[in-house]
Amino acid sequence: MALVQLESWMALAPTLLLALSALALFVIDSIDPDTTNRPLLAGTATVGSLASLAVAVWFITTGVGDPARRGELALFGDQLIVDQMALFFMVIVAVVTALISIASYDYLRGHVYQSEYYSLVLLAATGMSTMATANSLVTVFIALELASLPSYALVSILKDNRGSVEAGLKYFLIGALSSAIFVYGISLVYGATGHLQLEAVAENVGAEGFDGLLGVGVLMVIGGVAYKTASVPFHFWAPEAYEGAPAPIAAFLSSASKAAGFVIAFRIFTTAFPLEAMTEIGFDWTMAFVVLAIVTMTVGNFAAATQENVKRMLAYSSVGHAGYALIGLAGLAVDGGQIVLAAAMMHLFVYGFMNTGAFLFVAMAEYWGVGRTFEDYNGLSSQAPVACGALAVFMFSLAGVPPFGGFFSKYFLFTGILETASGNPWLLAVAAALVINSALSLYYYARLVKAVWFEDPVAGRGQLTQPTGLYVAVVLAGVMTVLVLPGFGPVADAAYAAASALGP
Amino acid sequence: MTVAVEYYVLLSAALFCIGLFGVLTRKNALMFLMSVEIMLNAANINLIAFSFYHGNLTGQVFALFTMALAAAEVAIGLGIILVLYRNFEGIDVTVPAAMRW
Numbered sequence: 001m002a003l004v005q006l007e008s009w010m011a012l013a014p015t016l017l018l019a020l021s022a023l024a025l026f027v028i029d030s031i032d033p034d035t036t037n038r039p040l041l042a043g044t045a046t047v048g049s050l051a052s053l054a055v056a057v058w059f060i061t062t063g064v065g066d067p068a069r070r071g072e073l074a075l076f077g078d079q080l081i082v083d084q085m086a087l088f089f090m091v092i093v094a095v096v097t098a099l100i101s102i103a104s105y106d107y108l109r110g111h112v113y114q115s116e117y118y119s120l121v122l123l124a125a126t127g128m129s130t131m132a133t134a135n136s137l138v139t140v141f142i143a144l145e146l147a148s149l150p151s152y153a154l155v156s157i158l159k160d161n162r163g164s165v166e167a168g169l170k171y172f173l174i175g176a177l178s179s180a181i182f183v184y185g186i187s188l189v190y191g192a193t194g195h196l197q198l199e200a201v202a203e204n205v206g207a208e209g210f211d212g213l214l215g216v217g218v219l220m221v222i223g224g225v226a227y228k229t230a231s232v233p234f235h236f237w238a239p240e241a242y243e244g245a246p247a248p249i250a251a252f253l254s255s256a257s258k259a260a261g262f263v264i265a266f267r268i269f270t271t272a273f274p275l276e277a278m279t280e281i282g283f284d285w286t287m288a289f290v291v292l293a294i295v296t297m298t299v300g301n302f303a304a305a306t307q308e309n310v311k312r313m314l315a316y317s318s319v320g321h322a323g324y325a326l327i328g329l330a331g332l333a334v335d336g337g338q339i340v341l342a343a344a345m346m347h348l349f350v351y352g353f354m355n356t357g358a359f360l361f362v363a364m365a366e367y368w369g370v371g372r373t374f375e376d377y378n379g380l381s382s383q384a385p386v387a388c389g390a391l392a393v394f395m396f397s398l399a400g401v402p403p404f405g406g407f408f409s410k411y412f413l414f415t416g417i418l419e420t421a422s423g424n425p426w427l428l429a430v431a432a433a434l435v436i437n438s439a440l441s442l443y444y445y446a447r448l449v450k451a452v453w454f455e456d457p458v459a460g461r462g463q464l465t466q467p468t469g470l471y472v473a474v475v476l477a478g479v480m481t482v483l484v485l486p487g488f489g490p491v492a493d494a495a496y497a498a499a500s501a502l503g504p
Numbered sequence: 505m506t507v508a509v510e511y512y513v514l515l516s517a518a519l520f521c522i523g524l525f526g527v528l529t530r531k532n533a534l535m536f537l538m539s540v541e542i543m544l545n546a547a548n549i550n551l552i553a554f555s556f557y558h559g560n561l562t563g564q565v566f567a568l569f570t571m572a573l574a575a576a577e578v579a580i581g582l583g584i585i586l587v588l589y590r591n592f593e594g595i596d597v598t599v600p601a602a603m604r605w
Contacts, residue, residue, distance in 0.1 A: 137566075138562075138565075138566050138569060141566075141569070141570075141573070142569060142573065145573045145576070145577070149576055149577065149580050152580050152581075152584060153580055153583065153584075156584050156587060159587045159590075159591075160591070162591050162592070162600070162602065163602060165584070165587050165588055165591045165592075165600070166600035166601075166602060168584050168587075169533070169584055169585075169588050169597065169600060170600075172580065172581055172584050173533075173536060173597060176536075176537070176540045176577055176581065177527055177540060177543075179577070180523070180540050180543035180544050180547070181543070183544060183547045183570055184516075184520055184543065184546060184547040184550070186547070186566075187516075187547040187548075187550035187551045187554070187563075188550065190550070190551060190554055190555075190562070190563050190566070191509075191513065191550055191553075191554040191557075194554070194558035194560065195560075195562065196562050196563075196566060208558075213513070
């Protein structure tokens with residue numbers, strides 16, 4: 001059927017393309033270190049991420065990773081695996097990277113470190129894409145650091161801006177601490193099982209007799225994952241880092257980095273710590289995720305409701321959405337729960353568009369220099385109706401109002417929990433928390449829409465320009481958030497296939 | 505006569521706690537970095553001791569990776585501490601506190 005037989009390592013092409021374009025940017029930078037050729041730099045980054053996206057989608061449609069068609073590809077002695085979930089998350093990372101690259105074209109006007117910025121973005125994206133394929137605690141940790149280290153530099157890339165430096169410092173300090181906790185957790189898991197490859201860990205759970213160590217190790221691994229996904233108890237960095245970082249970077253971290261954090265969480269906990277064996281040694285980790293999910297969504301949404309600063313509101317809302325996605329792990333059971341896992345993946349997919357779009361609107365507002373609070377955004381719609389229309393789409397989709405993508409993913413989450421709740425009554429509390437928090441979130445999302453569309457414009461605001469790149473990115477994200485509606489079938493199918501192949 | 509693996513775990517747990525204590529109490533950004541390094545090295549002790557205990561090399565190899573990554577992390581950290589010094593005339597991590605919830 002295939003015209004050419006590809007080598008198995010070619011399955012990593014989406015990741016390799018991101019790495020190659022990062023290296024291409026290094027080459028451009030070394031030929032002309034002072035280049036401010038923005039079209040060339042932004043274009044290279046965009047083409048690279050779009051190529052990665054195209055290859056990942058092509059792989060999904062031709063059945064790479066599908067056990068029934070071409071099969072999952074385990075590479076390098078099972079250290080990396082390309083299955084449907086890996087490809088699904090590679091798509092999310094590539095989409096967000098492409099949107100960020102397009103938007104940064106305008107945002108970085110007059111910035112000194114252009115090529116450094118784009119190559120760091122692509123290196124971080126390479127790390128996130130590798131996280132999707134990592135199948136051993138070693139590769140998980142290395143990929144996680146590859147995603148984190150460029151992110152620290154990106155957050156503090158506005159070197160003369162005290163806010164950016166403060167954000168970068170806080171992000172780095174908490175990141176360094178949590179990665180130390182994560183690697184200590186890994187060392188304890190290794191001690192208790194004697195292996196680092198995920199399937200081998202699963203086979204040896206409880207076999208060596210260090211069950212206590214294993215329990216502590218799993219808790220520490222949860223801590224490391226919570227940091228990457230900005231969940232309680234390691235969510236403190238999120239509002240600071242997002243507020244101080246350049247807005248496209250905030251979009252990148254809150255969408256792609258969060259999705260990458262979830263893919264390692266899904267893979268580690270479904271593959272390495274099978275519920276059956278873990279329950280036998282008395283450590284049922286779904287309970288931990290039930291608590292984390294409820295606390296995370298409540299903290300995120302209540303804190304978001306009290307914010308005056310738009311970017312900070314979005315940052316806390318992103319913590320809240322991490323809580324929704326954690327339901328995917330809370331809802332797993334020994335004999336099922338893939339529906340919830342698939343719904344969480346769908347939510348992360350839709351979230352990639354709507355949240356990136358919302359942060360890019362903030363990027364546009366920063367580009368205009370209109371200010372940061374809700375009041376500063378008053379009446380923007382009279383001057384920029386298209387962008388504000390897209391903003392309304394993002395907000396209602398984030399809140400989960402029916403016609404948009406965000407509603408469907410939340411609906412699947414909700415029905416999924418109810419379906420599996422018979423096995424674990426605590427899930428009813430999760431379902432209740434999901435509904436209450438969604439209702440609350442409508443308040444602060446609608447508040448932004450009201451400020452932009454219904455309030456009188458601020459007096460004395462100058463003419464607003466029309467930055468092409470930012471507009472293209474925001475409108476693309478808006479169109480995709482709406483288009484997910486008719487296209488939800490394939491997305492849902494892909495997520496279900498990915499989740500059931502994973503299976504607990 | 506070899507030392508039982510439990511003692512290695514005890515040692516690494518002690519180091520980990522010392523590092524964590526430093527992270528929580530120190531205000532100097534460099535001391536913070538050193539404390540994190542101690543925590544990472546606590547993990548390395550575990551990995552190497554258990555590698556010996558289990559009789560496979562996975563843990564030792566991973567310890568090498570951890571060291572390399574720790575070095576990379578310090579490089580980024582020092583860069584951030586440098587811009588911190590330029591912007592705030594000091595490296596006290598409690599000084600930059602413009603953003604609060």
